[in-house]
Amino acid sequence: MSRTFERGSPIFEDERPLTDDWDPEELPERDEELGQIHNALAPAIRNTGVGPHNMFLFGKTGQGKTAGVEYKLEDLVAAADDAGLNITTSQYNCAGDSSSYHVLINLVERLTGENLNGHPMSKITDAFFDAVTDIGGTVIIVLDEIDNIGTSDEILYSIPRAKSNGNIPDDMHLSVIGISNNFKFRDNLSPKVKDTLFDEEIHFAPYDANQLRSILERRADQAFKEGVLEGDVIPLCAAHAAQDKGSARQALRYLYKAGELASNTGSDVVTEEHVRTAQERIDRKNIEKGIREMTMQDQLSLTAVVALEVEGQNPAKTTEIYARYKDIATEIKADIRTQRSVRDHLLELDLMGVVNATKKQTGNRGGPHYVFELGSDLGMTLDILSEDSRLGDAIDLVTTNRSIQEYLD
DNA sequence: GATCCACTGGAAGATAAGGAAT
DNA sequence: ATTCCTTATCTTCCAGTGGATC
Numbered sequence: 522m523s524r525t526f527e528r529g530s531p532i533f534e535d536e537r538p539l540t541d542d543w544d545p546e547e548l549p550e551r552d553e554e555l556g557q558i559h560n561a562l563a564p565a566i567r568n569t570g571v572g573p574h575n576m577f578l579f580g581k582t583g584q585g586k587t588a589g590v591e592y593k594l595e596d597l598v599a600a601a602d603d604a605g606l607n608i609t610t611s612q613y614n615c616a617g618d619s620s621s622y623h624v625l626i627n628l629v630e631r632l633t634g635e636n637l638n639g640h641p642m643s644k645i646t647d648a649f650f651d652a653v654t655d656i657g658g659t660v661i662i663v664l665d666e667i668d669n670i671g672t673s674d675e676i677l678y679s680i681p682r683a684k685s686n687g688n689i690p691d692d693m694h695l696s697v698i699g700i701s702n703n704f705k706f707r708d709n710l711s712p713k714v715k716d717t718l719f720d721e722e723i724h725f726a727p728y729d730a731n732q733l734r735s736i737l738e739r740r741a742d743q744a745f746k747e748g749v750l751e752g753d754v755i756p757l758c759a760a761h762a763a764q765d766k767g768s769a770r771q772a773l774r775y776l777y778k779a780g781e782l783a784s785n786t787g788s789d790v791v792t793e794e795h796v797r798t799a800q801e802r803i804d805r806k807n808i809e810k811g812i813r814e815m816t817m818q819d820q821l822s823l824t825a826v827v828a829l830e831v832e833g834q835n836p837a838k839t840t841e842i843y844a845r846y847k848d849i850a851t852e853i854k855a856d857i858r859t860q861r862s863v864r865d866h867l868l869e870l871d872l873m874g875v876v877n878a879t880k881k882q883t884g885n886r887g888g889p890h891y892v893f894e895l896g897s898d899l900g901m902t903l904d905i906l907s908e909d910s911r912l913g914d915a916i917d918l919v920t921t922n923r924s925i926q927e928y929l930d
Numbered sequence: 931g932a933t934c935c936a937c938t939g940g941a942a943g944a945t946a947a948g949g950a951a952t
Numbered sequence: 953a954t955t956c957c958t959t960a961t962c963t964t965c966c967a968g969t970g971g972a973t974c
Contacts, residue, residue, distance in 0.1 A: 818961090839937075862962055864938080886936045887971025 531789040532749050532780050538740040539777040541770060545739070548592060550732040551585050554578075554723055558593045561721045565608055565659050565694070566600050572659055572694025573597075575681050575718050580725025582702050583768025587665055589725075590698060594661065607658025614665040621676035624664065625649055632656070646679060650688040659694040667699040668706035681717040727767025733759035736769050737776055745780065750791050754779065757796045765804075766874060775799050805905075808897050811873050812905050818858055822866040824849050824912055826876050826893055827902055828919040836879065836892035839864050849915045867893055875902070 537543055548555060558576070565573040578586045594610045601608035611631065618624045625645050630636045632652040637645050653660050662680065670676070680697045683689045699718065728736070737755045755776070762772035778799035783791040812820065825846035829837045843860045850857045858866075868891075871878035877896040882889055895902065907916040 816961090858961090859963055861939095861964080865962090880938090882970070886934090888935075888937050888969050889939090890937050 530746075530784050532746060532784045532791065533744060534746050535744055536777070538744040539773055539780070543740075544591060545588055545736075547739075548585055548589055550728060550736060551589050551725070554585075554725055555589055555593060557721070557723045558589060559596075561723075562593060562597050562661075565597060565661075566604060566606065568604070568606060573661055573696045574721045575696045575698070576721035576723060577699045577701070577718060578723045578725060579701055581727060581766055581768060583766065583770030583772075584702075584725040584727060585769060586700050586702075586725050590663055590700065594663070597661075601659075608661070609656050609658065610661045610663065612663040612665065615669045616666045618669055621670050624670055624676055628662070646688075650683060653683075653695055654689050654693070657693050659696075661696055661698060663698045663700065665700045666702070668701040668703035677714045677718055728763065728769055728772075729767065730756075730760045730763035733763050733767070733769060733772045737772055740773065741776065745791070749783075749789065751793060753793050754791050754796055757793055758800075761800050771803075774803055778803055804898065805901050808875065808901055809905050811875060812902070815873075817855060818862070819866050819869060820906070820909065820912055821850055821855060822846055822863055823870055823875060823902070824906060824915050824919070826867070826870070826895055827899070827906065827916075830895040830899055831903075831919055835894035836877075837894070839867065839891055839893070842867065842893055849918075852918060853911050853915050855911070864891075867891070871896070 558578075561574040561576045563573075564571045578590065580586050591612070594612075598608055598610060611628070613624070613628060613631065615624050618627065622642055622645070625642075626636065626638050629645060629648050629652060633648065635648070637648055664676075667677070677697065677699065679686070679688075680695060683695050684691065684693075689695055697718070734755055737759055741750060741755060758772050758775040758779070761775060762768060765771060775796060776799075779791050779795040782795045782799055783789075788795070812823070815823070822842070825842050826835070826837075828845050828849065829835050829842060834841065839860065843863050846863055847857055849855075867876060868878055870876035871893070875895070875897050876893055878891050878893050880889060880891055903916060903920070907913045
């Protein structure tokens, strides 16, 4: 069958609201956080000698951190125009920069058009402060995905201290807004940075299913043609995403993909079935990517959890998983780490969402302990793990055990 | 209610690998 | 080629936790 490309779509009115770079014009689900951002920025407009506070936004991806900041900054700049104040904002995404040095070079290039790559750090810092001084008034630098700079965090120290160090004149204000989805990053920052920067720490908690639902409904209104979404389509996307990471981005992906599936198969409505297929495909891609990027020890720990899952032994305690881990590592001749280390790997897997860790305070022996179970689809995870040349053998063993088990039953 | 137990979570130090400097 | 530095990853050690047990 030969298909021709057609204009228009029976499903979509406008696909842009479903994409990542869409700026929502309202964020009612983040009222509280926006309020905190507002309070931190407010001194800029009061213009009573103090600049906007430095702040740090934490929260997993797809929680509206970046959108929230953009939203409030737009407000601020508009209010500043009305009040005749000079406020400049510069948003910069640090993805791809591995150090303060890179970030500064790019900031300078953005402000002055000059690329100083290769020059010593001190010269670049000077150039940066000169550029900021030229702009004057109040300057707010937003550093998105700031965790990419790792432990070289001097930029987070020097910007907030610029005035007291005499890098910029007394009559102007320079502040920084850091955004990060990595909680470890906060802990690893040097104490002096924490000191200066953490007055305003704003935490974005994951959205729940209801919040995701209203976010999706607003976007769907603009994106889809009237009445093409079957009743449960949005609740399904919302519920699935809420269960996983509580990310609006993820929920939107499900919805968009479901719409595309409907569109591509010539259907004129989006059904629950489309949503299920979309979820399956997206989840699989995510798990696949996650597992591929794991270290060997992460994968081994995961394999141990999978083995216990296959045998119906989950949720299992750390010690039980560790015993199985040792068997598997011995089997494929991998290094065996201590239980302390494997525990960290298991918790790491929990952060990634492949495994669910639950902390219990009760137990036959009391005291705090974790129980783990697989957080992603068993069949999918088995599939992906068996594609690995070394782990494949271990997985074979696990599944063979299962068939013996079933035979015995 | 004192003690035990199985486990957690944090710290300090060891080790290996990679990069930069000499 | 060798040494030094950095960074990530592990190990070792241990105080803390709180139900279970006596």
